Amino acid sequence: MASTSFRQSMRRLWALDKFSYSVRVFFALTGSMAACYYLNEMRLLIPLFLGIIACALAETDDNWQGRVQALAVTLVCFSAAALSVEVLFPYPILFVSALALAAFVLTMLGALGERYNAIAYATLILSVYTTIGVDQRGGEITNVWHEPMLLVAGAGWYGVLSVLWQALFSNQPVQQGLARVFRELGIYLKLKSSLFEPIRQLDVEARRLELAKQNGRVVAALNASKEIILHRVGGGRPGSKVSRYLKLYFLAQDIHERASSSHYPYNALAEAFFHSDVLFRCQRLLRQQGVACQRLSESIQLRQPFVYDDSFAEALGDLHASLEHLRIQSNPAWRGLLRSLRALAHNLGTLDRLLSDASNPDSLADATDSSLLDRSPRNLKDVWARIRQNLTPSSLVFRHALRLPLALVVCFVMVHLIHPSQGYWIMLTTLFVCQPSYGATRRKLGQRIAGTAIGLTFGWALFTLFPSPLIQSFFAIVAGLVFFVNRTTRYTVSTAGITLMILFCFNQVGDGYGLFLPRLFDTLIGSLIAGLAVFLFLPDWQGRRLNKVLANTLSCNAIYLRQILEQYTHGKRDDLAYRLARRNAHNADAALSTTLANMLMEPGHFRKEADVGFRFLVLSHTLLSYLSGLGAHRGTELPEPLRGQLIGDAGERLVHSIEEVATGLAAREAVAVHSDAEEALASELEQMPEEVDEDQRLVQTQLALICRQLGPLRTLAAHLIKDKNSAAQVA
Template sequence: MFRRLIYHPEVNYALRQTLILCLPVAVGLLLGHLQQGLLFSLVPACCNIAGLDTPHKRFFKRLAVGASLFAVSSFTVQLLLADNLPLPLIFLGMALLLGVTAEISSLHARLLPASLIAAIFTLSLAGNMPVWEPILLYIFGTLWYGLFNWFWFWLWREQPLRESLSLLYRQLADYCEAKYNLLTQHTDPETALPPLLTHQQKVVDLISQCYQQLHMLAAGKQSGYKRLLRTFQMALDLQEHISVSLHQPEEVQKLVERSHAEAVIRWNAQTISARLRVMADDILYHRYPQRFAMDKQIAALEKIARQHPDNLVGHFCEYHFSRIARILRTQRPLYARDLMADRQKRLPLFPALKSYLSLKSAALRNAARLGVMLSIASLVGNAFHLPKPYWILMTVMFVTQNGYGATRVRILQRAAGTLAGLIIAGVTLHLHVPQGYMLLVMLAITLISYLILRKNYGWAMIGFTVTAVYSLQLLSLNGEQFIVTRLIDTLIGCFIAFGGMVWLWPQWQSGLLRQNAHDALEADQEALRLILSDDPQPAPLAWQRMRVNQAHNALYNSLNQAMQEPGFNAHYLDDMKLWVTHSQFIVEHINAMTTMAREHHMLTPELAARYLESCEIALQRCQQRLEYDEPGESHDANILEGPETLPDTALSVMEQHVHRILGHLNTMHTISSVAWRQRPHHGIWLKRRLG
């Protein structure tokens, strides 16, 4: 019971965050400096947003960079305020200067909002204490935050990676169960495929997250991570075999009608899913796995395959399920692979600055958007005669997310949570609770709020709002007077953030669909070149297979976000949804072909070259259809001829996969032509060529 409690991700996270916040308060209370302890607890908010609690091989270097930026932001705000520079110009200039961090890497990009929040906190403190005090507060606060997290991760070593791997195995179990519970429904992709795409999306996201964690930890060089590295490689093999598909609904239906294959296949899938969930718990709670075997289930599949030799579905399921069973029984991956280095771009400062100064830079656009929103918030504060509109500014920063949909959800949750929290705080302040009891209540509320924060942001905001009002009461004994003001400030900040995401250089995902689709086809083409080459190597094959899955995942994510965006043509998005559906089928065929190529189920060099040429022609036709904006015309000089007709007799399994890929590409080319007639006719959609 204790092991389950202490290793649970939400409990572990909540304990860490609560101790970081409350220990300085407790020390301040014991030393008679409660106000300084409460102010000290502001710094972890900046550090959390900056991602300084992310385990990293350069942990202390990132900590020093974060502390320096917080201190410089604090000093800059106080210096410019002393020179009577207008607040809108201060925040616009700071946002544009700090925005270059986003060009260095995605992790460095989190330093921009964190530094701006440090400046906003300083704005609320300026004039109430000496200039040097907020600077020291950030330096020592970040040092405390870093040392505590370093000690915590040393105490719970490997736990962040274990949490990600546990989630990955649980998602693989859900994916496997959902896929084979829908076995007889695959005749209608419109209803069967969306839930499977959602599961596949979650699995690939978690695999990408594990790749990043392994890279950031340099886990390949540490002996303590060897077992987790092996567990991750097992997950890659499992995802490869679970996500494959023959996509032969007619053959599946025939086999189900002639035998009890559906029950046997579902029995295998449920056995595998149950085992994966047990393994997820074993990884998370540091338990050694128990023995496992599913010989009876595999034997039943083999019997069906022998009884129906003319139906490929039985052989297909027996092949992939037997290999999954071998992984689960031996607790080892199917083959030894070297995990290729993470190829995430990380630019040094000066090349990043050069890239940032381009008008095409997404980082520059994002920094300018934040700067303008903060400037507008400052002007609104001046209009309401607020010399320090820090609550409006903080609300803008906290609710602004990467996309329109995420920002909209965060705004609704923040506004509702703040309203409920202010009502609760206003009622309880009338009870005049003694200071000691108030601190105990704040401790309990903080722990509960962090327990539910990652899954229920709105409910957590109720607790955080109550503790914020209580903190104001303890700092200035007038927290009750700020309740209505804080509510109005929150609503103003939410409105400004929403307007900024809609009207200030929005990066609509529907406008990026074409580029993401082009990138997915490029990844498919490179994978097919490796698979149909003379000597496919396992390591490049495995890496390219994951790139194919990730590229399709990016396309699917942008489609999902585009479906939630306002004011766009639903017919265009419906056509692109169908295009993405066929792209998913190609990904599944590439997954299956990668397995076969690694096990040397090869075609003759002449036949492989012939098929590769046909695939490349079909892929280039699809890419060019996306690239040229004429909706229905065909340019002989630019569009390549279609692939030559290939024989349909005595095809091997590898050839069947290639034929189905060609069929999907032909359909996608037709869909692209139809989709262009439905596209919006303004802005980014009028570009004739992709960048």
């Protein structure tokens, strides 16, 4: 029994996405430490460790062949950067000019994608590491090759481990990515179930806001999973294992569309069926399906079979029985709402089937179009086109590419003005803290200072309690692990870890105590420079571009609606064009949520539109839910005359209305608060005789819900544009 429990615990540990990362880092750090002890050359430890850190920061997911190519590029960039620092350091003006130019070029290369951004950022970090090493020697350049060779050797050692790991466990990141997708979907479904709370005057808006934020997490997980799978598929046909994961990915997309769809006004349902159990049954079934998604996530992560609970079919049967009981009562006031509940029950039934299919994904038919969009540049022409597209002051990348070199130059000047001990740590702090947005920089600034203070405090205590160099070397490895495991989730803990690691490494070759005050002072100065740079130089206040973010959200929704209408016209098919339109709509929704979160970190004057933005987020997410509801029933067959009337006429008019509001927001031009044409269209769509076919009724109801959502969106858009134009006139 104990051995079974131990194996299960080890399986869970192995399934953690950070465990494999930790193992690679542990082997790299331990191997370097052991080599230095064996050779009795502890002075080699710091550059080797710094090279390992830089290479690990440059690492992105890929198959082993892609990782080999990325490693080769990384080592070339590291070698060029380290040698350039060694050669130019004695010439301050040349050095700082080259550093500023490199910072601009490397930051612009980040516009090409995550892989290029990681390599470029790590190259900048390694440049500063080399600068710190030269400064440790008093600026003497005795052997140009020595320090760069050690830094690149550390990077190469970690890179080899990374390539071997990718070759041995290529599909592990796919499993972890898909597990995250279904875990986030499970949370989304549970949150969605809270909307069916049969409480009068339920605060639907607050719950929709939470749902919109969670939708952003689902979208981020789906995007990350797609990139991981794409790296395994490439341009060829996927193998049997990857094909299975690809089917699960498309299944997750279908579940997401069903989960995010809406067919009903929640408050009206709660008011009408307050004394019935039907909403409880909807809530219970949706919550059960959320639990099933989380169980599926665990099964994928632990590589265990997923068994869908048959009792869910019983819960679905109970829901249909409740609906039948309400139908028999023949209450005229419930007629329209019961139709919405039947559409909901149908949707929940489809969700049930999709989750049941997940128990045997191999039996699922291959998608007619299983292609995934690869956004990475394919040739030099694509590279130049992507960079040229971002060579404009409106680009966040371009602003950051100008801001970061300026901040580094200020750091360099500061080092030479006050000549602090270990002064180039100021530059390193600025490089880590200075982010593209003010909100992200402010967040990292506080976390960096707090983490450094915590690390120094623990360092003082551990130095006192454990003076043995061997024990301290063990602490250095553990601290390095803490840094890597927490760097993307808990930056304060991560900073404390790297501070401890540096202290212990320096204590192996000199006086670690001498770093305490300089490290704290450098962190404060570097953080202050980063904060001022983002605040004063080309600040990217989210409120100033809120109208464009809102416009993009509506534009993507309009494109999604047009693709849905195409599907109703020509038949359901999950082709790349449809999946791309759906994903872009959800990406835009998530981007709006992120923008508003960053706005809340900005000074009060710049976040005055945040309230309007959050109300817009609720409305736009509701609109997206109605679109998803329409998209979820694309298989509905409509007669030809009706198809032309609903799809060709009403649908296209809705697309044009959404585009009209989006265009007004983007250009800051007046948007009509009220549209008689939209009001008439909504009334026309809502007026349906009793004998209307249920399929037609469903489509027509969804179009009516979409139409009714345009009025509140117009009101908020007009309010936002009016306020912005008034502020511009005052300015």
